[in-house]
Amino acid sequence: MNELQRELFEKQLVSIAEGLEYPRTPDIAGSVMRRLRTSPSLTGRGGRRRAEPVEAGEGRSRFSRRLAWSLTIILILCSSLMLIPSARAAIIEFIQIGVVRIFGAEPTPVAPPNQEFPSTMTPVTATPGPTLPSLIALLEDLAGEMTLEEAQQAVDYPILLPTYPADLGQPDRLFVQEAEGRMAILVWLNPQAPEQVRMSLHLIPEGSWAIDKMKPMLVEETSVNAQRAIWTLGPYPVRLHNGDIDFRRLVEGHVLIWVDGDVTYRLETDLPLEEAIRIAESLQPPPNP
Amino acid sequence: MDEPTLIRHATDGDAAAWEPLVLAHQEAVFRLSYLLLGDPDDAEDVAQETFLRAWNHLKRFDPTRPLRPWLLSIASNLASNRRRSAGRYLAALTRAFRNEPLSTANVEEKSAQHMQANELWKAVRSLTMTDQQVVYLRYFMDLSVTETAEILQVAEGTVKSRLSRALERLRGIIQQDFPVLAERREEHEGRDA
Numbered sequence: 001m002n003e004l005q006r007e008l009f010e011k012q013l014v015s016i017a018e019g020l021e022y023p024r025t026p027d028i029a030g031s032v033m034r035r036l037r038t039s040p041s042l043t044g045r046g047g048r049r050r051a052e053p054v055e056a057g058e059g060r061s062r063f064s065r066r067l068a069w070s071l072t073i074i075l076i077l078c079s080s081l082m083l084i085p086s087a088r089a090a091i092i093e094f095i096q097i098g099v100v101r102i103f104g105a106e107p108t109p110v111a112p113p114n115q116e117f118p119s120t121m122t123p124v125t126a127t128p129g130p131t132l133p134s135l136i137a138l139l140e141d142l143a144g145e146m147t148l149e150e151a152q153q154a155v156d157y158p159i160l161l162p163t164y165p166a167d168l169g170q171p172d173r174l175f176v177q178e179a180e181g182r183m184a185i186l187v188w189l190n191p192q193a194p195e196q197v198r199m200s201l202h203l204i205p206e207g208s209w210a211i212d213k214m215k216p217m218l219v220e221e222t223s224v225n226a227q228r229a230i231w232t233l234g235p236y237p238v239r240l241h242n243g244d245i246d247f248r249r250l251v252e253g254h255v256l257i258w259v260d261g262d263v264t265y266r267l268e269t270d271l272p273l274e275e276a277i278r279i280a281e282s283l284q285p286p287p288n289p
Numbered sequence: 290m291d292e293p294t295l296i297r298h299a300t301d302g303d304a305a306a307w308e309p310l311v312l313a314h315q316e317a318v319f320r321l322s323y324l325l326l327g328d329p330d331d332a333e334d335v336a337q338e339t340f341l342r343a344w345n346h347l348k349r350f351d352p353t354r355p356l357r358p359w360l361l362s363i364a365s366n367l368a369s370n371r372r373r374s375a376g377r378y379l380a381a382l383t384r385a386f387r388n389e390p391l392s393t394a395n396v397e398e399k400s401a402q403h404m405q406a407n408e409l410w411k412a413v414r415s416l417t418m419t420d421q422q423v424v425y426l427r428y429f430m431d432l433s434v435t436e437t438a439e440i441l442q443v444a445e446g447t448v449k450s451r452l453s454r455a456l457e458r459l460r461g462i463i464q465q466d467f468p469v470l471a472e473r474r475e476e477h478e479g480r481d482a
Contacts, residue, residue, distance in 0.1 A: 001457060009456060013428040016470070019406035020429065023329040025319045029311040031333075032340045036304045156346075178366045 097230050097257050098204065098264025138248060139187060139197070142238055144177045148286065155182045157205055157263050164282035171201075177238060181208035185238065187250060199279070200250040202266040222256075222273060224280040229258035231273050256280055296352040299344065311340050314357050317430065318364045324425045325368035327414070335371060339364040358439040361426070365440060369418055405470065412459060412467050420455035427452060 001009065152159050154176045162168055171186035183204045190198040220231040232255050238248050249255075253270030258280060265283075269276050290298070290306070292313075298306035318339050322332035342363050343350070350359060413424050426437040427448075434452075438445045463470045 001460065006453075006456060009460065010428065013409065013424075013459075014431060016402075016405050016409045017429040017431075019402035020410060021403050021406070022320050022323055023332075025316045026329075026333045026336075028315040028319060028333065028336045028340065029308055031337050032311050032344075033304065033308050035337070035341060036307070036344065178370065180367075180370055 097228065098206075098259040138250060139173055142175050142177075142185070144175045146174060146176055148174055151176050151184055155184055155203075155205070157203065157261075158285055159184055159186070159203060160283035161186070161286050162201070162279045162282045163284050164278050168199075170286065175238075179204065179208040181205040183208055185250075197250045198269075199271075200268045202264075202268075204264040204266065206262040206264075208264075220273075222277065224256070224258040224277055225260070227258060227260070229256060229277075229280070231256055231276070292356060293352045296347065296350065296356060300347040300350070300352065304344075307340075307344055310356060314360050315340070317357060318360050321361055321425060321430060322364050322368050324410070324429055325365065325421065326371060331371060332368075335364055335367045338367055342367070358436055361430075362440045362442060365422055365426075369422070372418070408467050408470050409463075412462050412470065415462050415466070416455060416458055419451065420458060423448060423451045424455050424459065 146154065148159065148170060151174050161170060168188060172189045173187040175185040175187075177183050177185065181204070183202060186201040186203070188198045188200070190196040222229050222231050249268055251268040251270055253268060254273070254276065256265075256267040256269070256273070256276040258265050260283075265280065267276055267280055269279070271279075290309075292310065295306045295310050299310065315336060319332055319336040322335040322339070323329060326332050326335065339360055343356075343360055350356075413421055416424065422441060423437060426432050426440055427434070432440070434445050434448050438448045441448065443451075
């Protein structure tokens with residue numbers, strides 16, 4: 001398309017787009033102001049203010065109508081699924097930790113880090129697979145790369161860094177992505193093989209995407225700083241440059257998930273559980289520059 | 290009171306100062322959300338959420354800058370997330386169960402101009418989310434390249450290159466799948482040549 005053709009095409013687009021009929025703009029100001037008045041957490045000045053569900057006026061009736069339909073559908077679907085024993089088990093049994101919900105898994109009890117799994121508890125895929133040849137290429141697709149300083153300005157929670165292992169240092173790559181809350185992804189590369197990711201840490205604020213894992217091959221309850229944590233497997237959604245969401249794991253290994261305050265942490269590593277917990281428990285604010 | 294003054298009052302916790310700002314920008318926020326989501330109920334939810342999020346984060350906002358690009362940026366991000374969320378899937382499922390068509394489906398009843406606009410909208414919806422965002426902001430919302438860049442938080446040069454690629458793709462889609470629009474384009478080119 002040459003310059004003239006492009007100009008004509010652009011003019012034509014604007015001209016056609018003008019004809020698009022939009023629905024009448026609803027009274028958004030009224031609904032927003034009602035929500036601000038009725039939710040002290042939104043108008044309170046000292047603490048963190050969070051949005052509440054729609055709850056008043058025309059918003060309520062629309063919401064209620066949709067909710068009623070949604071509940072009816074869910075009820076029908078669940079009733080059907082409940083007739084299937086395996087589905088029934090999967091629906092009833094789930095583990096919630098922070099923003100992550102894991103369905104269809106029986107957690108194994110807390111195991112001392114260096115205790116071996118009984119053979120019946122060790123699924124074939126629980127052992128990390130061979131590291132992919134060039135995981136670093138995956139990073140080039142990720143949106144939202146910035147420096148640590150920029151990232152700390154972009155999120156409203158402190159970005160803590162592991163102080164263990166001592167040689168780890170600051171992350172080599174850092175991404176902040178919008179996930180109904182700003183999620184920080186910290187990536188350390190393998191110094192011996194810089195084309196590979198050594199470890200990644202997701203910091204996911206409260207209210208972000210609730211992520212469901214379905215039937216992971218390994219789910220083990222453990223603890224970080226004496227708080228409940230989960231040791232499992234699986235990818236996590238990330239946003240790509242083209243705006244799409246993709247489920248990715250950056251390290252071909254395990255995932256340790258724990259919660260501290262309003263933030264869910266998710267550490268991907270091919271290290272054993274004992275080491276992952278040491279890293280998790282070593283998180284500290286970065287030293288001042 | 291002008292916009293920067295209202296923003297400063299709102300930042301200090303004066304909710305009454307927020308209302309005229311919402312009124313001033315609600316249509317633009319709702320329309321962009323509607324374009325991205327295609328459903329007025331979803332668009333209303335996103336628009337409400339946009340103004341609540343903005344209220345929550347006003348302290349981060351520089352009151353000397355225009356508010357609209359920031360609001361449209363929040364709306365665009367929320368709408369993109371919602372397109373892939375379980376909630377949206379549920380809403381689509383609900384519509385399917387109710388057997389209620391989308392509000393834009395009954396194109397026969399609309400005038401030729403509205404029908405063409407809907408056809409164009411359908412064509413744009415075949416593009417990737419990134420392409421759609423830039424096309425909606427530039428040609429449907431009629432914003433400048435500078436405003437579009439501010440909303441998408443990218444450089445103006447990036448907007449231009451994205452537009453260029455998006456237009457090439459859109460032209461291909463129109464030629465292949467939307468013959469009515471393609472005919473109009475050829476007529477237009479003939480007239481202006």
